[in-house]
Amino acid sequence: MSLSVRNIAGESVQLEEVAFARGGEAAVHAVPSFPGVAVKLYHPQVLKQRGDSLRTKIEAMASDPLLTKLKQHPGVAWPRFSVFDERDQWRGYAMRRAGGIRMSVLAHAMAYREHFPNLDRPALAGYLLNLLGTLRELHVSGVMVGDYNPANFLCLPGSNAVTLIDCDSWQVVAAGRTFHCPVAAPDMLPPELLGKELSLVRRTPESELFALAILIFKVMMLGRHPFDIIGGESPVANIRKGCFPYGLGGGGIPRGPWFNIWSHLPYKLKEQLVRTFRDGTRNACERTSVTEWIDLLSLYRREMSRGWHDTHVKPAAPKSSQYRGSQSASQPILG
Numbered sequence: 001m002s003l004s005v006r007n008i009a010g011e012s013v014q015l016e017e018v019a020f021a022r023g024g025e026a027a028v029h030a031v032p033s034f035p036g037v038a039v040k041l042y043h044p045q046v047l048k049q050r051g052d053s054l055r056t057k058i059e060a061m062a063s064d065p066l067l068t069k070l071k072q073h074p075g076v077a078w079p080r081f082s083v084f085d086e087r088d089q090w091r092g093y094a095m096r097r098a099g100g101i102r103m104s105v106l107a108h109a110m111a112y113r114e115h116f117p118n119l120d121r122p123a124l125a126g127y128l129l130n131l132l133g134t135l136r137e138l139h140v141s142g143v144m145v146g147d148y149n150p151a152n153f154l155c156l157p158g159s160n161a162v163t164l165i166d167c168d169s170w171q172v173v174a175a176g177r178t179f180h181c182p183v184a185a186p187d188m189l190p191p192e193l194l195g196k197e198l199s200l201v202r203r204t205p206e207s208e209l210f211a212l213a214i215l216i217f218k219v220m221m222l223g224r225h226p227f228d229i230i231g232g233e234s235p236v237a238n239i240r241k242g243c244f245p246y247g248l249g250g251g252g253i254p255r256g257p258w259f260n261i262w263s264h265l266p267y268k269l270k271e272q273l274v275r276t277f278r279d280g281t282r283n284a285c286e287r288t289s290v291t292e293w294i295d296l297l298s299l300y301r302r303e304m305s306r307g308w309h310d311t312h313v314k315p316a317a318p319k320s321s322q323y324r325g326s327q328s329a330s331q332p333i334l335g
């Protein structure tokens with residue numbers, strides 16, 4: 001049995017019959033005649049429950065003139081157009097097919113070795129910078145990712161390319177309407193959104209920045225969650241309290257490689273993590289911005305290229321203190 005879909009003009013295209021990947025809502029198929037394209041077909045149950053609202057959102061995303069440039073963006077699998085089956089029923093959408101491995105594999109104490117055998121800290125910073133550049137463009141377009149699930153950020157080994165997938169869950173303003181982001185892992189949410197009905201809340205640049213800082217921490221710290229304290233409470237309980245154990249007065253870094261890693265991170269980077277995870281839990285204005293992260297991580301990468309910081313993913317020993325001049329990322333920001 002072959003599987004084909006059509007666009008609105010009735011032009012049909014053959015899909016690979018067996019999906020190359022599946023999620024909770026949809027199956028994703030390759031298109032043999034267009035290797036750069038993937039087609040996401042929602043599961044029948046999802047179509048039954050929410051097919052009409054999904055179609056409205058996807059078509060608004062694909063047609064809004066202020067957002068069409070995102071269809072060409074190499075960093076996002078933005079919906080390009082709707083696809084229909086032989087009976088002209090709406091089934092899903094076509095998008096760019098991304099290469100790469102989930103960021104949750106990159107940000108993991110062991111798993112990264114198989115897919116990223118030469119991974120080092122400059123490469124980690126490179127992936128984050130690429131992602132940050134994309135987020136900056138999305139935010140300028142009023143798009144809030146909302147669901148900072150590292151499994152939805154695909155990292156291409158041997159490059160710094162990151163592609164964001166599962167775009168249909170994002171918060172977008174399109175065709176004159178706001179479509180909310182109904183999903184997120186609770187431990188990636190800022191305190192003000194915890195316990196809220198996500199399909200009704202409006203994500204803001206500040207709510208994005210809290211989740212983003214958690215993601216940056218995880219990438220820098222082998223997937224460890226910043227609010228996850230051994231023997232302590234759950235990450236969500238600690239997020240509510242702003243209880244971040246790293247840095248001065250934090251109450252103790254968990255045992256394991258995290259002490260060494262944290263000690264080698266430049267002061268200015270740590271300062272912004274502490275700021276976002278302590279002051280930023282209560283005061284959303286105290287969350288480090290995308291531009292600030294770009295500046296800091298660019299500086300970190302530059303300084304690593306000069307040999308100023310350990311570049312190993314898991315440094316073997318803690319950092320011995322060395323003065324690097326007042327402009328270095330290792331020094332406090334003055335004034």
Ligand SMILES: Nc1ncnc2c1ncn2[C@@H]1O[C@H](COP(=O)(O)OP(=O)(O)OP(=O)(O)O)[C@@H](O)[C@H]1O
Pocket residue numbers: 020021022023024025026027028038040077095096097098099151152165166167169
């Ligand atoms: N544009 C793409 N390029 C390459 N692979 C993709 C793309 N989109 C999705 N995939 C693959 O298909 C899987 C499922 O896709 P996606 O996460 O969009 O589905 P979903 O059903 O909406 O998932 P969830 O239940 O997490 O919302 C992904 O984990 C990924 O492996």
Ligand SMILES: [Mg+2]
Pocket residue numbers: 023025166169
């Ligand atoms: Mg989804």
